[in-house]
Amino acid sequence: MNFLVLLAIVLLIIAGHQLLKIIELSRSLKKTKEWQVSDSDNDFMGKTMLVFMVFFFAFFFWQVNRWIDRSLPPAASEQGVKIDALWDANMYLITFVFLVTNFVLFFFAYKYRGNSKREAVYYPHNNKLEMLWTVVPAVALAFIIIFGLKYWNEIMTPAEEADRVTIELYAKQFDWTARYAGKDGKLGETDFRQISGSNSVGMDTSDVAGFDDILVKNEFHIPVGREIEFHMRSRDVIHSAYMPHFRAQMNCVPGMVTFFKFKPTKTTAEMRKDPYVIQLMEGINKQREKEGKEPVEFDYVLLCNKICGASHYNMQMNIVVDTEAGYKTWLAKQKVVKKVAKK
Numbered sequence: 011m012n013f014l015v016l017l018a019i020v021l022l023i024i025a026g027h028q029l030l031k032i033i034e035l036s037r038s039l040k041k042t043k044e045w046q047v048s049d050s051d052n053d054f055m056g057k058t059m060l061v062f063m064v065f066f067f068a069f070f071f072w073q074v075n076r077w078i079d080r081s082l083p084p085a086a087s088e089q090g091v092k093i094d095a096l097w098d099a100n101m102y103l104i105t106f107v108f109l110v111t112n113f114v115l116f117f118f119a120y121k122y123r124g125n126s127k128r129e130a131v132y133y134p135h136n137n138k139l140e141m142l143w144t145v146v147p148a149v150a151l152a153f154i155i156i157f158g159l160k161y162w163n164e165i166m167t168p169a170e171e172a173d174r175v176t177i178e179l180y181a182k183q184f185d186w187t188a189r190y191a192g193k194d195g196k197l198g199e200t201d202f203r204q205i206s207g208s209n210s211v212g213m214d215t216s217d218v219a220g221f222d223d224i225l226v227k228n229e230f231h232i233p234v235g236r237e238i239e240f241h242m243r244s245r246d247v248i249h250s251a252y253m254p255h256f257r258a259q260m261n262c263v264p265g266m267v268t269f270f271k272f273k274p275t276k277t278t279a280e281m282r283k284d285p286y287v288i289q290l291m292e293g294i295n296k297q298r299e300k301e302g303k304e305p306v307e308f309d310y311v312l313l314c315n316k317i318c319g320a321s322h323y324n325m326q327m328n329i330v331v332d333t334e335a336g337y338k339t340w341l342a343k344q345k346v347v348k349k350v351a352k353k
């Protein structure tokens with residue numbers, strides 16, 4: 011098989027070479043050189059530009075239509091809705107500019123295609139044009155940056171105390187640990203020198219604030235409608251805490267604590283009833299069935315979004331968004347650190 015492919019490639023190269031020879035011969039018969047471009051060549055190229063433009067735009071719209079049903083479900087956090095609005099505004103703007111500039115690019119290539127009877131106009135400078143294409147993009151970019159900064163500040167402001175749930179996400183190769191602040195609402199201090207088998211996140215065992223902290227693996231719960239503050243740490247390399255359904259992502263950097271907050275608006279149960287999510291899961295489960303795998307239900311996830319090593323792909327944790335009551339019941343069942351330390 012490999013030999014046949016190789017043979018086909020070699021034959022193709024020989025055929026191409028022969029074709030070029032024929033073209034050269036016909037050129038010498040017509041008494042022109044291969045670098046001389048005739049009006050009919052230009053005419054053909056100009057029209058081909060137009061044809062290409064039509065296919066190019068058709069392909070673009072086909073792609074948008076083909077893949078749009080694979081995008082993320084509607085944002086499940088207050089901040090996510092705003093980020094989506096900013097994203098959409100960006101995409102509409104980019105699409106508009108893309109269509110206009112590409113139309114102009116191909117249409118002008120056609121309209122001003124080479125012609126031996128036409129001469130190019132010498133047009134060195136125009137202040138008004140310079141002004142126009144400086145000011146318009148500047149205004150558009152200022153709009154995007156101002157809204158971006160506004161939302162960024164909202165995400166980075168500490169949560170209201172009455173409403174706050176404080177969770178630390180501790181990343182290491184290759185898993186996550188979620189640490190809840192416990193009853194005092196305060197995360198205990200940490201000290202990397204105290205990392206050991208029983209103290210895998212390196213808590214400072216002398217800090218009283220850490221005694222009521224709760225460590226959770228594999229899955230963590232958050233209550234709907236409250237502000238969740240996340241503090242991110244990493245033990246080894248840079249990881250990235252990515253919660254796509256809430257439109258949240260932040261690097262976890264060794265030696266420092268990073269931060270963001272969001273307010274979840276839909277519980278896991280509510281999200282499973284969302285028509286778009288149902289359709290998305292049907293598609294996923296149809297594919298799983300083909301591969302002989304069990305069907306799965308929708309779950310929020312925390313993923314690592316930084317290529318951090320060999321098992322990076324598997325570095326994830328399920329997130330359950332609960333009602334307030336469900337969250338409290340779940341939290342009450344989790345072990346607090348001090349009891350673990352006493353063992």
Ligand SMILES: [Cu+2]
Binds near residue numbers: 181182250316322
């Ligand atoms: Cu990672």
